[in-house]
Every structure is written in structure tokens, then in C-alpha cells.
Amino acid sequence: MTPPPVESTPLSFGDTRLRIEDVVAIARRQRGAALSSDADFRARITRGTEFLDRLLREDGVVYGVTTGYGDSCTVVIPPDLLTELPHHLFTYHGCGLGRFLDADETRAVLAARLASLSVGMSGVSLPLLEGLVALLQHDILPLIPAEGSVGASGDLTPLSYVAAVLCGEREVMHGGVRRPAAEALAEAGLAPLRLRPKEGLAIMNGTAVMTALACLAYDRADYLCRLATRLTAYNVIASAGNAHHFDEVLFAAKPHPGQTRVAARLREDLHSDRPPRNEQRLQDRYSLRCAPHVIGVLEDALPFLRQLIETELNSANDNPLVDPDRDQILHGGHFYGGHIAFAMDAMKNAVANLADLLDRQLALLVDTRFNHGLPSNLSGVTGPRAAINHGLKALQISVSAWTAEALKQTMPASVFSRSTECHNQDKVSMGTIAARDCLRVIELTEQVVAAMLIAARQGVTLRQRATPETRIEGAPVEMLADLSARIALVEEDRALDHDLRQLLGDVRAQRWSLYES
Template structure:
């Protein structure tokens, strides 16, 4: 069993921790070590203020105003003005789980003790997260360079009793949401406004959730491909370990092994030359295509988990070294590139899935299955238009997969002359992953329908389990019906089911 809370210590945050807090509402607790580090960092900041040293964001303005001196008397007012002026996001709100992920990661980054913020401000963020006070953050407005300035400013407004927040499924003024949760807003001190909004936690939070879902999607892709291969009387030789051992990409080998295990005992799979010599690429090359996405997802996860445990503020406070350094750790380029890669990974899993769906429904390609898998073709259309939907989704994914990171627009009087667009990349990746689940759901439904025509009792041990679970969600399409709800039900089931964990007792997959 998991512990009853996620311990924030600044160094050990994982994607699973993010999912537990963001999606499953687990509580958080900040370690004593981190509270001490933040306290020491804050004491150093207060010493700098007393000595009136020139420090960016502490005794100077921001961005292009970095050469403007700010007196200690104006420092507090400047922090509130910073939050208000930067809260200019547009568009629909980010999901509650995306904002909760952002809050958790902001707490973790600040807990490292390099931001000069008071521990009580960070503790307040944790109290909000634990109480279910979720700031309303418009999804558009971040360039992903000086951190996620606009979205994090909207988050920070609620800490000072402004802005808007969700509480108990109700959208309320920030002050009202805090009052109902029994939480007292706080007044910001010098440096704290900047500490709250300088970071990459919005793009990283969205990206962590999307990557977690994409890893699960990659396993489901193998499951769907295995069931489709059986329905189309696929050739098992293509998944033989001899082939994959001499091209030893890890993901390719895992995917091939998964399909072999899932189809073990199948009476539908064929041998080379039994019915034909080769299958189409969408069947035969599934391990190579799926595996490439799997390998990329490992890289993406690594980049995300490094970022989750990084200090992304500016300036950074090194109290022990008596130094304050203005650097560029807020720049989102590492995550921007990873998120663009994630978009491509998920889009490709959907692309090849749609091609397998086409083979299942096309009477010229589906090995004598009924046209469009309709029981009474002509009177019924079966899955004809479901394939249209999959095709439309993958086409839209291709447009969304155009990399955001190759764009840059100078800002702040050309001081910030290269930006990452990492948050746009993360949002697009998240959208593609969700769409890909629907495309895979369509394939799985078609493959299950085809299995009913072939005889489910002929399936392999693993694919029979997949078929049975799918049939628990939606029934055989005996008569034409609205399939939109079925697609949503299956997609949601897949997204919320760790298929490797569920299948473990039947046949382990990776």
C-alpha cells in the first residue's frame, strides 16, 4: 500500500507521485529538512535587504526593468503588483488535475531552498492542495521561457486572496474559496512574488500526466495490435525473438515479446506461408513502430523527472556560498523538446492503430470478415464511420504534432529574446494523448467485433482476457447503434486501467 501522503523533499518526486496527488487527491507533506533549508535561504534574503545589495527581483525591477532600483519600502508592493500584472492568461481553464500537478511541483521546487521564499508561503500552497482549493488558471499565455509566468501568476493570486479557485466542485472568488476551506491568505514579502511565478511547473505538470498516460497507451497499443493480428489471421513469425534480437532496440523487443505472450495459444494466428508470406506493415511492423515510441517515452520520462526535482527560479539564492546568481534555469527548452517528442510518439501510436482499423473494416483487406464488421451489411453500416472518426482524429493529431519548440517570439523589450513555447508543446501533447486513446479504443472495439465473428474461444490466453474485459465495457454490435458513447467508455476504461498490472496474473507484459 502507498503511504497516506506524498512527502515533498525536493529531490525524489516521480511521475507516479504527481499522478497520486493530481488525479487521486493524495495529501502532501513537506519534509523538515526542506523547511529548514527554506528558512536559511529566507534569512539570507532578509540580510541582503538590510544591506541594500543590488539583487535582481529583490532590489530591482523585473525583465527590462532589471536596472531599475527598488527601495525596501516598495519591495512588498512590487511583489503584489508583479502577481497582478502577470495574471493575464486567456482561454479556457486548465483541468483541475493539471493545476494540482503544477501546485505539487511548485512546492517541490521551492522546497529545495534556492528561491528565498518564506517556508510559510510554501506551506500555504500545501494546505491549499490538501484542502482541495484549486486556482483557476487560463490555459494560454505562457511563452515557457521566464518560467510559466502568466499561469503561475493566476495560481499565486489565490494565495493572496484574489483570483478564482475551485472548491468542492464550485468555481468561486479566490478569497471565498479560501474562507470556505478555512485557510487564511498571506501577504507577500520581498522576492516572494517572483519566487512563486518563475518556474516551469505548468508545462512539467501537464507533461508528467500526459507522459504517464502515454506509457500506459503504449502497452494498450500492443494489446490492440495483438487482438487485431489474430482477427486478421496474422503471421506469428514476425514477432519471433530471432528477428528482434539482431536489431536490439529495447522498446522493439518489449513490444514484440508482449504480442507473442498475448497471442500464446491462439488458434487464429498463422505461420509464414500458411495463408500468405507477409502481413501488411501495420501488423508486421507493430513492434518496430510501437517500440520506437516506447524508447522515446523513456527519454521523456527522464527529462520530466529531472525537471520535477530542479530549482527553476531566478535569481537563485546560494546562502551557504553568500551568492545570488541570475541565470536561466527557468527556460523551458528541455521540456519543450520532450513535449514535442511526446506529441510525435502518441500520434504515431494512433496513426498505426488507425491503419489496423482500416484493415479490419475494409472487405478487400480483412480476410473474409463481414464488410465493416456489420452483421447485416447494407442494412447496417457497422464500424464504417468509426474508422472515419479514427482517421479524422489522427489527421488532427498530425497538425497538432507540429513542434512548438521551433518557434520563438522575443518579449520584454527583447531582453527575453529566445523562448521555448514549452507550455504550448505540453498542452498539445496532452491533447494528442487523449485523442490517441479514442483511436486505440476504436481499434479495440473493431478487433473485439472481429473476434466475435472468428470465435473468441480461438483467441490466445492474453487476447482472450483483453476481449473479455472489452466486452464487459461494451457489447457486440448486433444492430447499428450510436457508437460515440461506446468509444468514450472504452477510451476512459483504457486510460484508467494499468493494463500491465491487470494482465499480470494472466500473462506479464512490459
């Protein structure tokens, strides 16, 4: 069974603005979910449904309630079929394919949709919001295919699986078992919903999938940014590089804040003193010397990307919106995921550059022409047996493969808009594709990082063997000791896939605390 959340105080939807960290905590079952008990919040939600009911009685026409959807908005739905319309919406959108979102991703989707609907402009009822909360509380996770969304009108097809599960249809993962939704709901004592007018549209016509994936991507990218910095410090040490490339005065002359932070972290790791008047060892190659300029792009982008993601997360992003206080139905295009698409396209570019940077650093470390006295391929074997041992030769090839694939994925998804749905959706964001691409780039970069952790452990140890006076202090010492305890030095050739998978798990679990700021 899935373990219960470790945080005793659940996140109350409707009470406060969510941060990326809130979604990540819910996704990882580190925090539970609840619906606000605030009277004003609940009254606002109720006013929305009451206004819709009154509008139906008085006007008789509301898009997506008494009409068909999208290009079919001119089709009038007979009154005796109105209650069936939301059911038909999620039914005919049941055409997703590809892998299913994993458990963390699915919880994040539920949290993102709850955040949006809790704004109070979607015309949904309290029972619907409570139903979404119940899915999180009981960890009943809709099986959501990852593919099939063009990112406007929102994530229609993947979110149809959320709507269907609330109504007791399709399948879920519950307790690690794939089973019918109706069965899991019944076991948890939950009754299937009968969706009210507009509720099918409200659940599905929004950006929750791309936004949820963006929250998870941000968390992983932020950690990779820090880990790439620590690895660069190790690689400077291993290659007997010039630590003065990261001088404070030097970086004050080009003061991008993130780039400056990366340089400061490298100075902290390397304990570099003020440089001499003129260097004997002048300039390292760009992959070391320009590391703050590469890593710093992501470091500088993260605050802006956070703004885009969190604004989307806390927005009402379906259509139409309901303003019960002014008695208005507002027709617009807030389902368009352009900001998330841009954020994910930008993030995957910056993260892929981390992979490329580390790949180049490894290429220098394994090559005796550039590694300043280390063994070929960082082999730990000496004597006659050195001839048949190849150290990290194959690992460097794998790193190049993973890096190339990450770089290939950086083509912006947002520029591939396709006119769809009888040209009603004639400009779409492709935000969900961008988010999936970004997660793939992050996954590949994490694989590069796992390999670089082996290389760092190997390279620094061999440098200390060759140059006993090599100086390492502070946090890098602790992390290196942890790596050395977990990963044996590569002396006689051995398969490294087990080590790589262990380190990949460590990276994704964010095992090492890296820098305070």
C-alpha cells in the first residue's frame, strides 16, 4: 500500500496561493490535501453554481452547458439531454495514448486542477472539489495517458481521465494495483459523482497536466543546477584546473545574478584565494572556465520560470469563466498554455546545456592530452594489468549518447502549433508536449550527472594519488566521502550499470544538500 503523507498538516486548497514546492510535496506524498473550511471561500464556490442554475432558468443558453463544444457551439442541446452532456465530453475524449503518468505526476495533476478550480471562477460545486481532494487523500490515481493534448483548449484528453474517474469510470492505480475506478471508489466509501452543468468542461478545459509536469520539472532542474556546480568543482580539482577563473572581482564585471551565484559557489567549494598578479597556468578550456556562464543561464532563468509556472498554477484557466458577483459569463482563452510551453522550452534548453557542459568536462578528464597527468580513461589500475583495463572509456561514450539525445530534444515544441478541431483551435500551445520533452531532457541529464558522479569520485581520487598535496575542504569533502563509501574505485574493469542506477536514484531523491543560497 502507498504510505501515508509524512506531513501532518494538509495543504488547504482555497486558503492560500500555492508554490511549486507545495505541488511537489503533494506529488511525493510528503503532504496531504484538504479543502478550505473558510466560510467566504465556500460561499464563493456556491455562488458560482447558483448563478449558473439561475442563468439556465432565465437565459436558457450557456456555452458548454446548453450547446455543443468547440466548433459545435452552434449546436443546441435539447433540455432533456443537458445532464448527459458532461458525460459525453469526457467519454469522447477517452482517446489518449502513450505511457501513463506515474504516481507523482498524477498527484501533481490533481493538485494543479484543484488549485485552479478553487479560484472560484469555474462554476463547479463543492462536491466536485471534495471529490478531487478525496482522490488525493485516498491515493486513488486516475490512469492518465501522457499523449493526446495540444495544450489548448487546455489538456482536454488527459484530463478526461480525471473527470471519468470522479464519475466511477475507467481505471486507477490504488495501492499499487491497477483496477476499475468504481471498485476503488467503493472500497474507499466514495460515491461516483454525477457532474453538474459545466463541470465536465471545468475539469478538462484547463492547463493542469502541463502545469503539474512543469512544477516537477522545475524542482529537478533546480537541483541539477546545483549538482552541476559541485561536479564542476570536482572536475577542476581532478584536472588540476585554475580555480581563479571564478574570482569575485572578475564576476562583478559581468554581474548576472545567477552566474555570480554559481561562481561564488565554486569559490566556496574550491577555497580559491585571491589570484596572483599574473597566472602561470593561464586558461582552462571553456567547459571549466565558462562553467558559471553555462550553469548561470539556468540559475538566472529559474526565478522567471517560477513566476510563469506559479502564476499559471494559481489561475482560473478554463473557459468560460463564471463571475457570480457581477452576474457574468466571461468567454476567453485562458486554457491556452503558452506560458508553460515557453517555460518548458526554455528550461529544457538550459538543462540540456548542463548535460553538454558535463559531457565536455568528462571528455577532458579521460584524455591524457588534456587531464594534466591522470591515467588514460581514468583507469585506476597500475602495472602490467593496466594494458587490458579501460576505466571509464565506455562510460564516456554513454554520456555522449545521453547528451546528444538531450540536445536533440531541445527543438521548441511551442513552434509546432497545428490547426485542429475544424479550425476552431487554429492556434495551440503544445505546452504539454513541451513539458514532456523537458522531463525527458531532465531524465537524460540526470543520467549524465550519475555518470559524472562516478567520474568525479574517480578523478579526484586519482588526482590525490598523483598529487598528495591536492587540497579539498568543506562540503565537497563530505560528499566525496559519501560517494567513495557507496561507489568503489574503478580499478579492474567492471560493469557500471548497477552503480549508475543507484546514483540515479540518489540524484532524483536529492540525496546531497547543496549550497544554502
